[in-house]
Amino acid sequence: MTVLLLAVGAAIGAPLRYLVDQLVRTRHDSVFPWGTFAVNVTGSFILGLVAGLPAPTGVTALIGVGFCGAFTTYSTFGYETLRLLQDGARLYAVLNAAASVAAGLGAGSIGLTLARALHG
Structure with a gap:
């Protein structure tokens, strides 16, 4: 069952990554890879939320591993x-590397903190 949940999450995450990337690229006329940056930061936030909530293994597999694993890149x-x-x-290149790591860690931390605050 866990493998099926992983596959479903990935089947949603991968096309959504492509769509978000394309949407963001149409809004920015820059060599900076804003689309990839956006999906990675968003995915880090979602994974932080999932990690901070008391979720059953199936939810973690579906969203945390399947969806976030395919959505981020x-x-x-x-x-x-x-x-x-x-x-x-x-x-x-340097800005992309530094900002992606910093924003990803920050978004994950915010997601984790928010989940803990919501859960009590």
């Missing part, structure tokens, strides 16, 4: 950062 983050370096946009 470390490989695209790495690729886009390297592409920025190769294209000579060193400042954007």
Whole structure:
């Protein structure tokens, strides 16, 4: 049953990642990878929420592992950062790496804190 929940979460997370990325890209005319940044920060927040709530294993598998695992993307983050370096946009590459890590950790911490506050 857990594997099925993982698959369902991933089946929702992966296409949603693509749609959010495309939506964000249409709103920004920049070499900075705002779409990937947005999905990774949002996914970190959601995972923080899930981690902070007393959820059954199935919910954690569905949302935490399946959905967030497919919605967020470390490989695209790495690729886009390297592409920025190769294209000579060193400042954007450094900003992408630093901001992605800082914002992801911050969003996860906020999600965790909010979940704990809501749960009591």
